[in-house]
C-alpha cells in the first residue's frame with residue numbers, strides 16, 4: 412500500500428489564490444494538484460466495523476464507515492468548485508431523478524483535470540487504505556467527482572449562480588420555500604460502488620443538518636458531517652443504507668464524492684451501475700463499465716495464472732516422481748470461476764443484455 416504523505420498543518424498552508432480574479436474564472440483548473448497545498452488530512456476520531464454497527468459483514472473489508480475527518484484545504488475546494496461550477500458542467504453534466512433533485516457528474520479529465528488529479532492521487536488513496544486496511548483503487552472513472560447539490564428556491568436554474576467561494580448566509584437570512592424544500596439531497600439508498608468518500612464543499616459555519624445519515628438495523632440513525640469545508644466521511648456504502656440530508660440555514664449544500672473498490676485480485680469487485688443508469692450518458696457509461704469489467708477480469712486471470720504456475724512448480728519440487736500430483740486448490744479455482752461468471756452476469760443484466768437470452772445460451 413502507498414504511504415500517507417505528511418501534510419502541513421492548515422495554518423501554515425499558503426493561501427492560494429489571493430487575487431479577486433482567482434474567484435472569477437470558471438473552467439478547467441490551471442492549478443496542478445499538490446498534496447502539500449491541497450490536502451490537510453487529520454484521521455477520523457473513530458471508525459466503525461460492520462460488527463460494531465450490527466450489520467452483516469458482506470463487504471470486502473470489515474470497515475463500514477467512519478466519523479468525519481479533515482481531508483482537503485480551502486485551496487483544493489476552490490479548484491474543485493471552479494471546475495464543478497463551470498458553464499459546460501452546469502449545462503450538460505446535470506442530472507436528476509426521483510431520489511435526488513440535482514447531481515453534477517461524469518466529468519472528463521479534460522473538463523476537470525484538478526478533480527481527477529485530486530481523487531485519483533496516491534495520497535488520497537493512501538488515506539482510504541489506512542482506513543480499510545486493504546489496497547484500494549478507483550471503481551469507475553465516470554463517477555469521479557459525482558456531486559450532490561441541494562436545490563434552493565430558484566430551482567436547478569439557481570445552481571449556475573452559486574459563488575466559487577462558499578460563504579455563510581448573512582445574519583437574519585431566511586430561506587424561501589421552493590419545490591424541493593422538504594426533499595433530501597439524496598434519499599435512502601445503498602451505493603452502486605463498494606466504497607465512497609463524501610466531502611463537504613460548502614461553508615458549514617451556520618449550517619444546520621446536511622449530514623450523511625446511515626440507517627442501522629434497529630432503525631436508529633448514525634448522522635455524520637464534518638464541521639469544516641473540506642471535511643469528509645468514508646463509507647462502504649454498497650452495504651450500508653444511507654441518505655444525504657437537507658441542510659438548513661445555508662445558501663447551499665454541495666458534497667462531492669468518489670468511488671473506490673478493493674484492489675487485490677482475490678477480492679470481489681462489488682461495483683454495479685443500478686443508480687448510475689438513471690444519471691448518465693449511457694453510451695459513455697456502458698463503454699467505461701465494460702472496460703472496467705474486462706480490466707478486473709484480466710487482473711484476476713493474471714493472478715490465477717500466477718497461482719497455478721506457483722502451485723505446479725511447488726508440486727514438482729515436492730513430488731518429482733508423482734505424475735498426478737495435486738497442482739491446484741479446487742476450492743480456490745472453483746470460487747474464482749463462480750465469481751467471474753457472476754461478475755459478467757451482473758454486467759450483462761445491468762446493461763440490458765439478459766444472460767438468459769444471450770447468444771451463447773448462458
Ligand SMILES: [Fe+2]
Pocket residue numbers: 600601602648653
Ligand atoms: Fe450514497
